Amino acid sequence: MQENPMSAWDMSDQSERLPNAALARRRSHDMISRNRESDALFDIARILGFLAGKGVLIAVVAMVIAALLLTTVLLVSFPYTATAVVFVDPRDQNVTMQQEVLPAIGTDAAVLESMVQIVRSDGFLIDLIQKLHLLEDGQPWTGSEDQIKQLAKLRKKIDIERMGATYLVKISYHAANGNDAARIANEIAAAFAANQNGLRSSANVNASRALTDRLVELRSKLNAAEEAVAQFKADNNIVYIDERNTVQMRQLSDLSQQLATVKSASEEAGARYAEFLANGTFTRSATQGNDENEQLSFLRRQWTQLIQARDQQIFTYGPRHPRLVDTQQMLNGLERQITQQRTRLAEQIKSERDINLVKQEQLARQVDDLSSNISQTEDQRVQLTSLEREANANRELYQQLLSRNKATNELVQQPTDNVRVVSPAVVPILSSRPPIVLLVPVIGFISLVLAIVLVALASFRPLKPALRRQNSTSYSENPPENAVEPGQSSDRKYRSEQWSLLSLLPDNRAH
Template identity: 30%
Template structure:
C-alpha cells in the first residue's frame, strides 16, 4: 500500500508545524475513521481491561451482604380538625416548608429512635448490637499490638446501637409535597418493614401524646386559677356597692344616676322657657311698634288681627274714611259735614289705638312672665350642676370600680369556659399526620445493585481500557500512519515505501540499514516484492516533480519548449538518524527521474557513512570534497552511468580528512552546486543525518527541496520533531516526509 501527498511550500515552517499540530488535534476529535482504526488495533486491550473490571466487580458483589430497604409513607395534613369550636391548646404543624422539614428532623431524632429500639428489642440481639467484622479485626490487631481497649459500657453500647440505627434510617420529604418517606435498611426484609412501621407509629403516638399532655397541663393550670378569680370578682362587686351607698349614688339603669336625670330635665325645661320668652319678647316688640304707628300700624299685629273688637273698629274706620273722602270730593274740605265726618274718624281711630294698647300690655305681661320662668330654671340648673361637680370625683372612682368589677367578671367567665373546653379536648385530640402506605417486606434487595454496579464496572473498564489503549498508542515508537505526520506534525506526507528484504533489493549491490539498494541496472528487479517497491518509487517521484514547477520545469522535467532548462533543480534526501534508508531512497529516486528522460546527477555528501560511494565501488575515486579542497572543477569527477542513465559524483577521498567537515562551511560548496546546476536537470543530494552532524544541516541551504526519510515505526516522534525544527531556521523548502520500510499488513490497521 502506497500513500502520496503533494507538498505545499510555506515561508515559515515552524509556524506551519505549530498550526498543523493544533488543527490536527481538532481534526482528531471528529475523525471517526481514525477512531475506528484505533479501536481495531487495540480492541483486545480494551476488551481485556473491561472484562477484568467486570469479573472483579462480580467477585466483590458476591462477597457483599445483601441489604433490604422498606419504606413507609406518611402524609402531614396541616389542616386543623374542627371537632369543637374552641381552639386547641397545642397548635398544628403548619403549612410552610420549614414546618414540614421540621417533621423530618423529628422522625430522625434520637427520642423516637430509642422508643423504636426498645419496642422491637433491637438493642438486645441483632445486627445493631453485633460487632462487625472490621471492628473485630481492629480489636484483634489492637490486642496483638498491646493496645486492647476495655469492653464498652452499657451506655456506650446503647449509643452505638442508636448510631447504627441512624445510619440505616433515611427520612426525606417527597418534593414540595406534604408526603414523608421513612426508609429503613436491614439485612432482613421483615425487620426493615417492622422498623419503618414502628417508627411511623411512634411518630403518630408522640404527636397525640404531646397534645394530650398539653391539654391536661392547661386544664390543671386553669382550674388552679378559678378560685382566685372568683374571689377577685366578689371583692370588686362588693367595693362598687359600698362606694355607691357612701356617696348616695342611685343607678337608674344604662349607667345613669338620679342627679343626671334631674340635670337633663332641667336643661330641657330651660330650653323650652328660653324659646317661649324669646317668642313673647318678639310679639311685645311688634305690639309696641304697632302702637307707635297709629291705627293703621296696628293692622300688622297678630293679636289685633285675631281680635273681633279691633276688626269691627277697623271696618267702621274704613267706612268712615270712605264717607269722608266722598264728602270732601263733593262738598269740599270746609263744609260742616266734612268736619263731622272727620270727628267720627278720629273717634274710631282712638278706639282702635286703645284696644291695641290693651293687647300690647297683655303681651308685655306674658314676656315678663317668660323671662322670670327662664331665670328660675337657670338658677335651678346651676344649682344641680354644682351638685354634679361636687360628685364628679366620686363618679370617676365609681367608674374605675365598675370597670374592675366588669373585667374580673369577664376573665372569670372566660376561664370557666376555657377550662371546660380544655378538659374535653383531652379526649378529642389526634395526630396531624397519618400513614398513607405502610411498609411491606421488600422482595428484592436494595443493595448492592448488582446490575447497575456491573454496568458501572463495564463502563469504568471501557474507560480504563481506552486509557490503557491510548497510553499504549502514545508509547508506541515511531510514526505509523499519515495522520501522525499530517495532523501530528503538520508536515505533508509524500508517500510510503514498503519494506523489502536486503537480499531482494540489493542482489549484488550495497546495503543501507536493512533497506539496501544499489545503483546500475539492478535497481529494477523482477520479484513481485521488488516490483511493488519500484512502483512506490515511481509514484513518489510525482509529488517531487510537482515541486520542480517552481523552478521553471513541468512534471516531466522539461520547459515549455520541450528541452531541458538551463538551471537544474536540487533535491536533498536526508533523515533524522542513520540507518533509515535515505541513501537507498535517494538512489532509487534518481533512477526514477532518469527513467523519465531527465539528466540526473546523484551526489554522495554523507561524510559519516558514504554508502552510495561504497555501493558503487567508488571509495578510492576522487569526488566533490576533493574538488572543494583543491578548487578544481567537480565535473571532472562525475561518473557517468551507462545502463541506469544516472551520473554519480562520489564524496571523494578527502572524506577521510579530519577537517573534511570544514569544507561544508566554504562558499566553494555553493559555487560547485551552482556549476552542477547548469550541467544537469536535477541534482539529488544524499546528505548526512540531520541529528548526527552539522554537515547535513548545512546542506539545507543548498537544496531547492528536501525530502525527509523516516523509518516506519522506529524513529521516535521527538527525533523527527527535532529534525523538523532545523528546517524552521534554514531557508530550504521542506517537500515533505517519506515513510520508509513500511509493513504493509500492519499499515492497514492504521489506514
C-alpha cells in the same frame, strides 16, 4: 581598492535579520506540528485499526474485569429498605364548637415541610434511639463520641420526604435484614405521628393548666373587688333598687311626683276659694264628695218646686192667701239650709287648700333634704363607679376564661389523630441490590471502557523509546530551516517529545 559603503551596510543588515527569520520559521514549524497532532487525535481510521488489532486482548481483559465486578456486586451485601406512609390530615375535627389551641396545618405547605424535617432532628432521633434500645447494653443517652457516631449512622439510614404535592409523607429505613427495616420504619412512623399528635394534645393540656392557674388568681381578684364594692356601699348607705337608681333617688322621684300633685291640688283649692269669696259661687272639685253635692242639689230642687208652687198659689188665690205664708216659710227654711250647705262647702274648700299647702311645704322640705344628701354623695358615687367598673372587668374576664377552660378540658379528653400511619411498612423480600438484568449491561460497558484504557496504557510504555528514535531520525534527515544552536533548542526539544496516544495505532512504523 575602495569598499562599497552600500555593500557593507547590506551585510550588516543581513546579519541582524538572520535571527529574526530563524525565529519566524521555528514558530511556523511549531504551529504545523500542533495542527498535525490535532488532526491525528480525531483520526477515526487509526482508532478503528487499533481496536481491530487489539480486539482479542481487549475482549479478554473486559471479561476478566466484568467477572470481577459482577462477583464483587454479588458478594457485597445491600441493605433492605422498608417504607411506611403517614398521612397528615389538614382538616380540623370539629367535635365541639371550640377551636383547638394548636389548629391543623390547613393549606400551609411550609408547615408540612417543617414537620418532615423534625424526623431528621437530633432530639427526635435521640428519643427514637432510647425507645428502640439501639444503644449497647441499654445505656442511657450521654452524648459520648460513640453515641454521636451511632446517631449519625441512624440519620443516614432514614429517608423521609413528602410525596409530591400531597399530604402524604414517606418514611423509609435501610437495615441489614428486612425484619429490622420494617420494624424500625414502623416505629419511626408511629413516633412521628405520636409526636405531631402529642404536640396538639400537649398544647391543649398546657393551655388548660395555664387557664386553671390564671382562674385562681382572677377569682381572688374578683372576690376582693366585689368585697370592696359591698363594703363601700355599706359604709355610705348606698342601696340600689335597680341597675341605675338607689333608694334615695327613688324616694326623691316619688316625693317630686307627690309634690307636683299636692301643688296642683293647692292651686285648684285656692282658685275655688277665691271664686267663692268673690262671687259667692264655686266650681265643684273632682275631689269633692258626691253625698254633699247630691244634698245641695236636692235642696235646690225643693226650692225650685216651692217657688213654682208659690207662683201658682199667687195666681190662683192671690198674694194674700194664708197658704202663701206656709209656702214662704218653707222657702225661707230651704234657703237657710242651702246657705248653710254652701257655707259648709266653702269651709271645706278652704280646709282642703290649707291642708294641701301644708303638705306642699312638707314635701318641698323633704325634697330639698334628699337633694342635698344626693349632691353630697356624688363623689362617693364616682368612687363606687370606679370600684364597680374594676369588679365588672374582673368578672367578665373571669367568665371568659372559665368558659374557655371548660371547653379546653373537653378538648383534652378528645383523641387527636390528624397525623396517622395509613400504610405500615411490610418486610421487604428483596434487598436494594439492582437487578441482574440492569447490572449486566452496565458492568459490560464499564469493563469494555476499562479494558480499552488498560490495553492502550500497556501498549504505550514499550513503544516510547522507539517513538523517540523515530522522531530523532526524522529530525536529522530533514532538519528544519529554522535550526538554532543547542543552547536555544530546549523549547523545541520539549515539544518534540510530546506525542499523542493515537501515535501508537497499528500504522506506526515504530510499532
